[in-house]
Amino acid sequence: MLSIKNLKANIEDKEILKGLNLEINPGEVHAIMGPNGSGKSTLASVLAGREEYNVTEGEVIFKGENILEMAPEDRARKGIFLAFQYPIEIPGVSNANFMKTAVNEVRKSKGLAPLDSKEFLKLMREKMQLVQVDKTMTQRSVNEGFSGGEKKRNEIFQMAMLEPELGVLDETDSGLDIDALRIVADGVNALRDGKRSFIVITHYQRLLDYIVPDFVHVLYKGRIVKSGTKELALELEEKGYDWIKEEVEI
Amino acid sequence: MSEDLKIIDEVTGSDYKWGFVSNIEADTAPKGLNEDIIRFISAKKNEPQWMLDFRLKAFSQWKKMEEPSWAHVSYPEIDFQDIIYYSAPKPKKTLNSLDELDPEVKATFDKLGISLEEQKRLSGVAVDAVIDSVSVKTTFRDELAKLGIIFCSFSEAVREHPDLVKKYMGSVVPYTDNYYAALNSAVFSDGSFCYIPKGVRCPMELSTYFRINSAGTGQFERTLIIADEGAYASYLEGCTAPQRDENQLHAAVVEIYAHKDAQVKYSTVQNWYPGDKNGKGGVYNFVTKRGLCAGERAKISWTQVETGSAITWKYPSVILKGDHSVGEFYSVAVTNNMQQADTGTKMIHIGKNTSSTIVSKGISGGKSNNSYRGLVRIGKNALNARNFSQCDSLLLGDKCGAHTFPYIECSNPTAKVEHEATTSKVGEDQIFYCNQRGISTEDAVGLIVNGYCREVFNQLPMEFAVEAQKLLAVSLEGSVG
Numbered sequence: 001m002l003s004i005k006n007l008k009a010n011i012e013d014k015e016i017l018k019g020l021n022l023e024i025n026p027g028e029v030h031a032i033m034g035p036n037g038s039g040k041s042t043l044a045s046v047l048a049g050r051e052e053y054n055v056t057e058g059e060v061i062f063k064g065e066n067i068l069e070m071a072p073e074d075r076a077r078k079g080i081f082l083a084f085q086y087p088i089e090i091p092g093v094s095n096a097n098f099m100k101t102a103v104n105e106v107r108k109s110k111g112l113a114p115l116d117s118k119e120f121l122k123l124m125r126e127k128m129q130l131v132q133v134d135k136t137m138t139q140r141s142v143n144e145g146f147s148g149g150e151k152k153r154n155e156i157f158q159m160a161m162l163e164p165e166l167g168v169l170d171e172t173d174s175g176l177d178i179d180a181l182r183i184v185a186d187g188v189n190a191l192r193d194g195k196r197s198f199i200v201i202t203h204y205q206r207l208l209d210y211i212v213p214d215f216v217h218v219l220y221k222g223r224i225v226k227s228g229t230k231e232l233a234l235e236l237e238e239k240g241y242d243w244i245k246e247e248v249e250i
Numbered sequence: 251m252s253e254d255l256k257i258i259d260e261v262t263g264s265d266y267k268w269g270f271v272s273n274i275e276a277d278t279a280p281k282g283l284n285e286d287i288i289r290f291i292s293a294k295k296n297e298p299q300w301m302l303d304f305r306l307k308a309f310s311q312w313k314k315m316e317e318p319s320w321a322h323v324s325y326p327e328i329d330f331q332d333i334i335y336y337s338a339p340k341p342k343k344t345l346n347s348l349d350e351l352d353p354e355v356k357a358t359f360d361k362l363g364i365s366l367e368e369q370k371r372l373s374g375v376a377v378d379a380v381i382d383s384v385s386v387k388t389t390f391r392d393e394l395a396k397l398g399i400i401f402c403s404f405s406e407a408v409r410e411h412p413d414l415v416k417k418y419m420g421s422v423v424p425y426t427d428n429y430y431a432a433l434n435s436a437v438f439s440d441g442s443f444c445y446i447p448k449g450v451r452c453p454m455e456l457s458t459y460f461r462i463n464s465a466g467t468g469q470f471e472r473t474l475i476i477a478d479e480g481a482y483a484s485y486l487e488g489c490t491a492p493q494r495d496e497n498q499l500h501a502a503v504v505e506i507y508a509h510k511d512a513q514v515k516y517s518t519v520q521n522w523y524p525g526d527k528n529g530k531g532g533v534y535n536f537v538t539k540r541g542l543c544a545g546e547r548a549k550i551s552w553t554q555v556e557t558g559s560a561i562t563w564k565y566p567s568v569i570l571k572g573d574h575s576v577g578e579f580y581s582v583a584v585t586n587n588m589q590q591a592d593t594g595t596k597m598i599h600i601g602k603n604t605s606s607t608i609v610s611k612g613i614s615g616g617k618s619n620n621s622y623r624g625l626v627r628i629g630k631n632a633l634n635a636r637n638f639s640q641c642d643s644l645l646l647g648d649k650c651g652a653h654t655f656p657y658i659e660c661s662n663p664t665a666k667v668e669h670e671a672t673t674s675k676v677g678e679d680q681i682f683y684c685n686q687r688g689i690s691t692e693d694a695v696g697l698i699v700n701g702y703c704r705e706v707f708n709q710l711p712m713e714f715a716v717e718a719q720k721l722l723a724v725s726l727e728g729s730v731g
Contacts, residue, residue, distance in 0.1 A: 048686050072685035073686075073688050073689060073691075076686050076688040082686050084683065087683070088677070088680050091702065092705070093704075097697075098697070101689055101693065102689055105689050105690070158687065162687065162688070
């Protein structure tokens with residue numbers, strides 16, 4: 001469903017991604033690990049269509065279409081969801097209102113009628129239960145005054161609401177204590193249905209104890225330099241990244 | 251970066267949708283201002299001698315005054331001799347029902363989305379509609395009359411309730427108050443009058459729609475609201491004008507008199523023509539609005555959503571004379587393109603244990619300038635006075651300006667005055683976050699701005715809140731994508 005070929009991207013003339021390749025099939029969970037500055041978050045931003053990044057080469061085919069020319073909102077409507085590393089606050093806009101606008105935009109792009117308030121509330125209740133958020137969260141302004149853990153849970157809740165085909169989790173575990181981590185991971189696992197795919201970007205193996213990946217990739221200097229199964233993550237946890245760096249430099 | 255600014259530019263640079271002109275036959279005075287014109291206006295309205303005397307006194311006062319220049323706005327000098335001071339839709343005969351209303355007048359209101367009939371039937375809002383200088387139709391009068399509520403045009407009040415008009419007119423805003431209040435007192439042509447008797451809670455929203463139609467016309471309406479002891483009223487005011495190349499002057503006076511335990515809530519959605527993208531044309535909106543909490547525990551709330559006018563210059567104020575009286579001011583002021591707004595409030599604390607709240611939200615886009623100017627004055631006998639002010643500014647793009655001029659004068663050491671101010675920008679991050687959830691940039695700006703205004707919109711009556719939200723969306727609408 002997602003095929004990234006020879007992707008090169010820069011920001012402010014500094015090349016970050018230097019020919020990245022990745023193939024993801026429906027239902028698969030791919031973890032992307034790597035040292036600081038290797039390009040993990042850039043990959044997430046480029047997939048979502050952040051303007052500051054310039055793609056200079058390569059293609060990203062999602063459901064048979066090259067999405068690199070698409071506006072961010074069109075990529076979202078097509079089924080790409082990015083869980084932000086630092087979710088943004090929108091004061092005065094309730095989560096419920098925000099989600100209603102978003103859900104109906106996505107529906108509109110698929111030629112579906114907008115949900116009325118009653119249908120929307122029903123959907124919201126269902127999803128709140130699925131990813132375990134309480135209803136005070138939907139009444140509050142988007143991310144305003146949320147704790148770190150609440151913000152990340154809100155991202156997962158939004159993902160549940162929008163039912164994307166590809167979820168990209170950008171360091172969703174950063175800043176979470178172990179309990180918050182477990183709740184967020186449970187939320188993600190509840191959304192694994194055999195068809196939905198995930199890219200899980202993380203520094204630490206810890207998250208992968210809870211969200212068990214099908215594949216693990218190591219991103220270093222803008223390229224995927226090693227791929228394996230979940231055992232690779234354990235090996236990285238134990239040995240660090242130096243041995244990989246050495247392998248690459250040789 | 252520059253791409254974002256372009257988008258914001260497009261989003262904020264939209265056109266005025268109420269810019270049509272109606273071909274209503276009008277009865278018009280010649281241009282210019284002198285005693286004869288004032289006599290002409292007074293005669294046209296069959297006014298009693300005392301009313302004419304009031305006008306003439308105001309006129310001689312006005313001639314002695316100088317046009318104020320302290321506001322943070324700039325505009326070419328106004329030629330007061332180049333303005334038509336009276337224009338009325340020509341009446342065919344006295345109206346007995348809405349069916350007899352000039353079809354063009356009716357069509358105008360339909361275009362504005364104010365079908366008087368509909369309003370009357372469905373929403374239970376009593377409407378007084380003022381085109382140019384004359385009140386064309388007031389709905390729901392009979393039903394209100396059963397409760398002793400008087401709701402009519404100002405000229406009718408002069409004829410039919412002279413005692414009330416004589417007693418209260420100028421008691422809150424005297425004609426000596428300021429340049430434009432003096433001008434208004436001399437030449438005002440009509441407006442709305444409302445009296446709520448003792449202990450009566452007005453069961454419906456009272457509403458006035460103002461519209462300037464004729465070319466070269468100034469609109470000078472006057473509104474007087476009196477809430478007797480323990481009375482309650484909620485009052486709505488809406489304004490639009492056609493698109494014209496020249497500037498039109500609107501100098502209104504609104505007076506609210508609240509007796510002991512009375513409550514008045516006054517809401518405005520002001521959408522006068524703001525001029526085109528280059529700043530040509532548009533209404534100069536120089537308005538004096540003031541309420542007096544005369545008795546104990548009286549309460550006056552001003553809520554305004556200001557999206558229109560080339561220049562807005564108004565400070566709805568409350569004089570807190572009665573002990574324990576309360577004043578409130580909630581404002582959203584949007585400026586776009588070349589618009590200028592200098593708006594805010596004055597809270598004058600005189601009585602003991604009085605309190606006031608000010609929430610002001612400025613939004614500037616294009617090359618506009620948006621200023622908040624507010625005065626909180628605590629008199630020396632105002633024991634335990636409380637004020638809370640919050641002034642927020644939101645910038646769309648980087649060519650606009652936002653300014654805050656808070657003045658605090660405190661003569662009593664027991665007073666507690668708090669002031670908070672913030673300035674923020676609609677962030678690219680916020681827009682991208684919305685985009686990533688499938689929301690277009692245009693809708694994202696609308697959502698963010700509406701969220702920013704929520705505190706104020708919450709104060710508006712339900713149907714007005716919806717209207718204000720739509721208006722805001724339209725003001726910021728553009729041609730993205």
